Structure formats: C-alpha cells, structure tokens
Amino acid sequence: MSDARLRRVQKEIKDCAKDKTSQISIEMVDESPFHLIGAFPGPPDTPYEGGYYEVDIHIPDAYPFQPVKMKFITKVYHPNVSSASGAICLDILKDAWSPVLTLKSTLISLQSLLCDPVPNDPQDAEVAKHYLTDRASFTATAKHWAQAYAQAPASKQKPVPGKQASDAEMAGLAESNVQSFTDMGFERAKVISVLKKLNYRGNNVSNIHESTVLEELFK
C-alpha cells in the first residue's frame, strides 16, 4: 500500500516542481513526503490579489483513495474558510474527492475557490453573512486581511482609506458603529466581537435593535 502511495506523492511533487506556469509550489516539511506545504498567489481581480497563500497538506494512509487533508496556514477572509482555524469547506476535500485528482489540481481548486466563494455552503458563517449583507465592505475587509496576513503589497491593491487597517476594519465593521457602543463604556474588543457575530453591517444595522446588542454585550 505505502509503496504506491509514496511513489505517487513523490511523482506529484516532482511534476509540480517542473511546471513553472501554474505558480503552485509544494514543499516538504521535515523531509516527510506525507506532510507538505502548498502555496499559490492570490488570484488576480480578487481581494486576495498580491497575497501569497500557504496551505498545510497531510497525505492520509489511504491516499489517493481517501482525500488529501488541507487547511490554510495563511489567514484568509473568505466565506468557505474558517477565519480562526483555516479549515476549508470544499466538496473535493470531502465526499467529491476522486483518486484522479492531485495535490496540484486540488491547490488550483483552492485558488478558484478564492475567486468564487460559495456563501450558501459556508465554513465561516459570520464571514458568509458579511459577504451576503454588504459586498463592498466584505471586499474591503478581505483586502485588509490580504495585506495584513498574506503579504499582499499595498501598491497592487486599489487604495483603501487609512495606512494600516484598524481593528474595526479588520472585522469589517464601521468605526462609527463600534464607537457608538465603546462610548457607552464597553470594552472595544468585546464590542467588535459582538457586532461581528450579529453581522452589524450595512442595511442589516437597521434590523438589529440596540437592546439586542446590549444584551449580547452584557453576557
């Protein structure tokens, strides 16, 4: 079993190294071919453009009959990626995996996932709500994250207000909304986490009564 698995993984790593056009890289961690780090540039014309994304790869014992395990190492603001753990919601990493897929083709699928989020099947429900409620604000936050965590050079991005993103911007919240609650004396980090959870953004603000926010803040 493991002979064929080793042969296949080694071939995949070699093929990927030979291919200069895809810009996908696969490197070994600690010289084990079964624990790898994949990386690719953020796709153009997306908030992730200019960023460089690293993915933790584990090859299970039954590979290629069982799907490869992947999660983002680089923090990504995306409906199908957990902003806390990097876990990814993508069908081919679960029940649509097929042994004819490869590490490279799977990393390319991750790159496409960054282009085309699937908010109806989210990994991160809060991010998905943000995406569905206020697209412009979502895009701005995703750009802030790309700059902060994925070394996206600010020059390649359309200018965003302010030099460094504030904690409110990183959470995709309007500073004025955050302030209206910190002015009441609540701790800033707590306000941001509650407003994020309630999706206190754009038109949705009018749907959320102040008392609901206060109730959460007092918890």
Next chain:
Amino acid sequence: MSTLTDQEIMKLMEGMDTQQDVMVKPLISAPVPLLAVREEYKNGSETVLGKLDWLQSNGWDQVWRARGDGDCFYRAFTLAFLLRILRSSDPALSANLAYDAIQRALPAMKQANFDSDLYEEFLDPLLAIVRSLAEDTAPPTEYALIQSLQDAEKSNCIVVALRLITSAYIRANPTTFEPFLLSPTTFLPLTVDDFCRQEVEPCGKEADHAQIMALAEALNTGILVAYLDRSDVKDGVNWVDFGHGDDPLTLLYRPGHYDVLTKDTFVVS
C-alpha cells in the same frame, strides 16, 4: 462447475460472518448458496421470497458477495467480468477479447482529460489479471482470482479504473446520458460534468442505472441485473438489462446493494 474446493471456500470466507463491521468484511467473497440470502429474508416479504425461489429453481444458485461500501457494483462487475473469462469455453480467447475491450475504452479517458500516468496506474492490476487469464500454461484458478480481488490495493485500483472508464464514457456521450443524470439526494438534474465529478469518479458513490449503462457500453458487454425488489412479478424476477452482447454478466440487486449471481452447475454452451 465451480473449481473451488470446500477448504478453499472456508479460507476465503474467513471473517465474512463473524465480522459485523462492514469495513472489515472481505471486499468480495467466495460463492455462497443463494439459500443463504434466502435465509436473510425468512421473515420478510413474500414477493422477495418468491423471486428468490424462482431464481433457485432456474439454476441461479450462487451468490458472490461484495462489501457494501458504495463500491459494490464496481467490485461485483470486476468479479463477474473475470469469472466469465475463466468459465468460458476458450479462456485465452475471451481474455484477449476483454483486453481489447478495455484498450478501446482508453481514448475516451484521454479525451476526458484524465492524466494518463494516473489512470494507467489504476488500470494496471486489472490488465495484469486479464493478461494472466490469457496464458495457456498456468491460468489462475477461481481461488487465486478471488484472492487477488480481496487485496485492498488491487481491488481499489480496479474500482477507480472502472469509475474513470464509466465517467469518460458518459462525458463522451453527453446527449445520451444528460436526461438521466439526477442527483441521488435532491433528484435535481445535474450537468454531465457535475454528475461525473460528484457521482461517478469519487470512491464510495453508489452506481445507478446511468453508471451501469455507461460501463456496459464502454466495455461492450451485456449486464443483466436481477432485481430483488417488492414489485409484483408473476412467476419470475425482473431482469433489467444494460448494454448488449452474448453471455451477459449477471448481478443480483437488493435495494442499495449489488452482488454477483451465477449458476453453480455452469454448462458451457
């Protein structure tokens, strides 16, 4: 006649009945009498029992069980395909014909953009067995055949190869298949690409009529499936046939599961 001795059957069946967990059952079993299947339906539907009795009295008395892990159709197909070669009047000739049939399915795989290095590796174990059946000097026995198919790596490779052949055939004939491609969970129509990606290529996804039809046609063989459902059939069983060709492969279907069905008193016609 089956070439298996009682001792060989005992060995191949080890673990089949004692292990309750489906994932540790053999991938494919030595033949059991159809009566053993009947035993499972002892207190069940009269209709199903009637169909089992009809099969028994018409000589269909042997069942080769496949593990119920979603790949059972492909594993049952493999055994039936290879048994047919072994039991034919001229196994070497049949093996060569089978080898050619597989080779003819390869261009569609290329056309479907599957990586040839990858699918050739999955095909190798199947081609190796077919080649060994073409040898006049020491062709494998039924015992050796089952033993190879109980090897997880070989069996899984063959399952993947057959899934890719099936997928490539559906992709190459979209107009034929499109009207029948439905999601088994939502019953909504799927595109050819979505259906192949979600329901054919991944391991563990059960085969339905579209997949069976595609594989039968891709490998130019008939497949005859005896349906053990509760539908009313007077004096008989519903046989559903796929593809065409003499001497079709025969499978037994119970809702959600396929096994191989053969006649023990096999007569060469």
